[in-house]
Amino acid sequence: MENTTLHELLAVRRQKLEALRTAGVDPFGAAFDTTHTPGELRAAFSDGLDVRCAGRVTAHRNMGKSHFFDLSDSSGRMQVYLSAKEAGEEAMHIFHQVDIGDFVGIEGATFTTKTGEPSIHARAVTVLSKSLRPLPDKWHGVQDTEIKYRQRYLDLIANRESMEVFQKRIAIVREIRRFLEDRGFIEVETPMMQAVPGGAAAAPFKTHHNALGVDLYLRIAPELYLKRLLVGGFTKIFELNRNFRNEGISRRHNPEFTMLEAYWAFADFEKMALMVEEMVCHVAQTVCGTLQIDHRDAEGRVIRTIDLSRPWRRADYADLIRDVDPDWYERTPEGRRDWCRERGIDTTHCVEDFEVTQHVFEKLVEEKTMNPLFVTRCPKELVPLAKQNTGRPELVDVYELVINGQEISPGYSELNDPDVQRERLEHQSGGETQKLDDDFLTALEFGMPPAGGIGIGIDRLVMMLTGVESIRDVILFPHMRPRLGA
RNA sequence: GGGUUGGUAGCUCAAUGGUAGAGCAGUGCCCUUUUAAGGCAUUGGUUGUGGGUUCGAGUCCCACCCAACCCA
Numbered sequence: 001m002e003n004t005t006l007h008e009l010l011a012v013r014r015q016k017l018e019a020l021r022t023a024g025v026d027p028f029g030a031a032f033d034t035t036h037t038p039g040e041l042r043a044a045f046s047d048g049l050d051v052r053c054a055g056r057v058t059a060h061r062n063m064g065k066s067h068f069f070d071l072s073d074s075s076g077r078m079q080v081y082l083s084a085k086e087a088g089e090e091a092m093h094i095f096h097q098v099d100i101g102d103f104v105g106i107e108g109a110t111f112t113t114k115t116g117e118p119s120i121h122a123r124a125v126t127v128l129s130k131s132l133r134p135l136p137d138k139w140h141g142v143q144d145t146e147i148k149y150r151q152r153y154l155d156l157i158a159n160r161e162s163m164e165v166f167q168k169r170i171a172i173v174r175e176i177r178r179f180l181e182d183r184g185f186i187e188v189e190t191p192m193m194q195a196v197p198g199g200a201a202a203a204p205f206k207t208h209h210n211a212l213g214v215d216l217y218l219r220i221a222p223e224l225y226l227k228r229l230l231v232g233g234f235t236k237i238f239e240l241n242r243n244f245r246n247e248g249i250s251r252r253h254n255p256e257f258t259m260l261e262a263y264w265a266f267a268d269f270e271k272m273a274l275m276v277e278e279m280v281c282h283v284a285q286t287v288c289g290t291l292q293i294d295h296r297d298a299e300g301r302v303i304r305t306i307d308l309s310r311p312w313r314r315a316d317y318a319d320l321i322r323d324v325d326p327d328w329y330e331r332t333p334e335g336r337r338d339w340c341r342e343r344g345i346d347t348t349h350c351v352e353d354f355e356v357t358q359h360v361f362e363k364l365v366e367e368k369t370m371n372p373l374f375v376t377r378c379p380k381e382l383v384p385l386a387k388q389n390t391g392r393p394e395l396v397d398v399y400e401l402v403i404n405g406q407e408i409s410p411g412y413s414e415l416n417d418p419d420v421q422r423e424r425l426e427h428q429s430g431g432e433t434q435k436l437d438d439d440f441l442t443a444l445e446f447g448m449p450p451a452g453g454i455g456i457g458i459d460r461l462v463m464m465l466t467g468v469e470s471i472r473d474v475i476l477f478p479h480m481r482p483r484l485g486a
Numbered sequence: 487g488g489g490u491u492g493g494u495a496g497c498u499c500a501a502u503g504g505u506a507g508a509g510c511a512g513u514g515c516c517c518u519u520u521u522a523a524g525g526c527a528u529u530g531g532u533u534g535u536g537g538g539u540u541c542g543a544g545u546c547c548c549a550c551c552c553a554a555c556c557c558a
Contacts, residue, residue, distance in 0.1 A: 005530045006496055009512060063524090064517035083518070100511075113519045137497040137510055139522050144497085146553055158497085251555080349558070470554090483552065 013132045016097040020127060023094055027130035032105035039075025045118045047111050053078060053120060054105040054128060056157065057098060059138055067095070068119075071106060074156070074163060079119040080106050087122075094127065100138075101131030149478050162473070169462045169474055171287045176260060176458075177240065179279050185236040185262060190225035192218060192242070196437040199223030199385070201428065203246040205255075218244035223385065223453070224440040226263050227414065230451055231443045238262035240458070251470045252406065255479050258458040263414070267452035269386075272411040273374055273399045276454055277312050280372075280403075280461070284308050288465055295404075295467035304370055306404055306464060312372035314399075320375060321357060324364045328357070336360075354381045367405045375400040384424040386412035387450075404464040411454040418444035 020027045035051045036044065055071035055078070062068075065084040070077050084092050098104060105126040113119050136142045141158035148155040148162070155162045177187065195214065197204035199221030207216050222239045229237055240260045247253065264272065284291055291308040321328050325339060333353040340347045340356065345363055350356045357379070365375075377395045380388055386396040397413035415421050422441050462474040472478035 005512095008530065009496055012512065059521075061520045061523050062517090063520055066518045066520070068520050068523085070521080079521075081519070085518075111519095113521090115519070115521075117519085117521065119519085134496045134511060139510065140498040142497075143499090144493090144553085146493090147497090149553090154497095248558095346558075481552070 009134050010132060013099060013130070013134075016099065017130050017132065019097045020094065020130065023090075023097075025094055025097075025127050027127060029105075029126065029128045032126060032128055034105070037075040038071050038073055038078035041078050041110070041120075042076050042118060045110060049110040050108075051110060051120060052105065052107050053080075054103065056131075057100050057102050057104055058135070058157070060100055071104070071120075072157075074167070079113075079117050080108070080122050080125075081111075081113070081119050082122045082125060087125075091125070095125055098125070098127060099131060101133070101135045102127065103129040103131075145472075146480075149472055149480055150483070152476055165462075165466050165468060165473060166476060168287055168466050172283050172462055172465060173240065173258075173458065175283045175286050176279065176456075179282050180238050180262060183236070183275075185238045185264075186234070188226070188229060188234070188237050188239055189241070190219075190222045190229075190239060192244075194219050194225075196435050198425075198437045198440065200243075200245075205244050205246045220245050221259070221455075222261055223455075224437055226261055226453075227448055227451075228440065228443045230263055230265055230414075231446055231448045234263075235265035235449070236263075249479060251472075252460070254459065254471050254475050257471070257475075260456040260458055261453065263451050263453045265449040265451045268413040268450070269376075269397050269399055269411045269452055272452035272454045273314075273401075276401060276409055276411060276456070277310055277372070281308055281310060283461075284465060293465060293467065307371050308403075312374055312401075314374040314376055316377040317361070317375050317379065317395075318377065320365045321361060324360060328360075352381070354379050358382060366402050366407060369402045370404055373402045375402060383410070383412065384428045385415055385421075387415050387417075388420070404460075406460050406464075407457075408460050408464065409454055409456040411452065414448070414451045414453045416444060416448040416450055 017027050032054050033052055034054050035041075036053055038053060038055050041049075041051060041053055053071060055073045057069050058072040058077070059070040060067065067082040067084065069080050069082070071080055072078075082095065087095065105128050106120050106122050107124045107126075108120045108122040111119055111121050136147075136154055136158040138158075141160075142148050142155050148159070156166070181187075193207065193209075193216040195216060197217035197220050199219075200223070202220040204217040204220050207218065208214070209216050221243055222241070226237060226239060238260060241258065242256050243259045244256050245253075246255065249255065262272075264275075281291060284293065293306040293308065294302045295304045295306065297303050318329065328336065328339075331339060333356070336353065336356050337347050340360065345360065347356050347359055350359050376399050377389070377392075378398050378400060380386075380394060380396045383396045383398050386398045389395040389397050399411045400407055401409040401411070415424070418441055421444055422436075425436055425441070459471050459474050463469070463471065466474065468474055
């Protein structure tokens with residue numbers, strides 16, 4: 001339901017729509033050939049160019065017989081100057097029906113105004129599409145988080161910083177693909193719908209295939225299929241796409257999120273760690289132009305700077321725990337819980353002893369680590385799909401990369417012993433109704449080469465590189481509770 | 487799931503329990519290089535929803551919806 005005021009604003013625009021039709025102008029016009037986008041023209045600007053440019057009118061400054069308005073799109077903004085005297089009465093009548101929000105095409109010559117603003121001196125203004133609703137505030141943009149997320153197009157139109165974050169995200173993903181392809185990795189696609197959701201411990205979304213009469217699950221990870229491809233003979237592969245987890249929504253969790261997984265036959269986790277280091281630095285350097293990433297608060301003050309300079313720090317899991325409490329591993333399991341209780345760390349949700357340690361790790365190491373840190377020699381219980389260390393079988397050959405207080409990327413020497421893998425997966429599923437992926441285990445029995453594998457949470461990487469605090473600000477359409485009306 | 491904060495005009499925000507306001511946007515007029523253009527005038531409200539307390543509720547109480555943050 002709209003209220004009367006909005007109705008009035010809409011009515012005015014509808015009247016202009018009809019006025020255009022009466023004047024013989026199609027308010028939702030046809031194709032318009034352009035020579036530049038607004039941003040391209042700004043970048044290549046010089047006076048006296050004959051140009052055709054199209055975009056949305058985002059501001060209008062009326063000086064009487066001189067009109068200045070801004071033409072914008074994702075590439076940027078370009079000012080247009082229109083002289084009423086030159087245009088003539090008929091053209092000005094049509095121009096008078098143009099509102100902020102409309103798409104128009106401009107034909108004219110470039111010039112620079114007295115105040116130094118690159119501009120187009122319009123010869124003709126063509127209405128390309130009428131906007132029937134008022135745009136958000138030109139100065140404050142959209143502040144309401146519900147509007148930002150539910151109507152992202154308004155956020156993109158009105159909030160330049162938002163558009164820039166998403167442009168950066170696009171560039172980050174592009175550079176990751178380029179980096180991997182330059183090194184001989186090929187991108188593959190594996191099932192999003194799986195009969196047995198595997199490769200991680202997470203609650204899946206369930207769906208149903210009518211013709212087959214079977215339940216399927218949206219994947220929680222592509223891992224088990226990518227490993228089948230290693231069995232099949234691929235040696236350098238990656239998949240960069242969506243995973244789905246039916247869990248809570250928070251500042252750091254969206255039900256669907258983007259994950260990179262890459263596998264490299266005959267490599268190990270050390271080699272993968274080096275590659276991730278190179279990749280993230282390549283991306284930061286190309287997209288951000290620096291390895292020092294400033295994070296700012298709402299007032300624009302720098303609150304922290306992430307230093308991505310190489311080499312990145314490496315440390316053993318157990319040593320990091322000992323940095324927090326030198327006697328941690330000398331304590332009894334009950335003593336460890338007491339230690340937590342004394343410090344106000346809640347461990348009631350931790351069932352196993354190793355989960356208590358992991359909880360301490362998350363709270364007192366991970367969340368406080370801003371600069372890159374490779375955590376190595378992790379306990380095997382945490383990682384059922386990685387190779388055990390030959391010298392110390394209670395540990396696994398993995399790294400966990402922490403940056404910006406979050407786990408950004410795990411890397412493994414992948415487990416390829418089918419018997420050990422079966423045992424570990426059976427142990428993980430706890431003999432419950434949760435099915436084992438037997439076909440995956442069968443594939444391993446045919447032989448999978450030793451391999452290094454990595455995952456990178458793209459959303460978290462983008463958060464780190466853009467200094468954004470909420471995952472919703474790096475996902476174009478984050479999930480929200482559906483709302484009636486509006 | 488629990489706690490805290492918030493929801494007022496299209497947008498951004500005000501308003502001790504006592505006449506719901508401003509800026510922007512819109513509309514009209516003035517203005518031939520403006521840029522948050524400027525000046526004058528003016529339209530616009532079921533204060534998230536539903537109850538309650540009160541002479542009187544945007545404001546206090548209860549329930550619900552939505553969101554943000556914190557916790558689990």
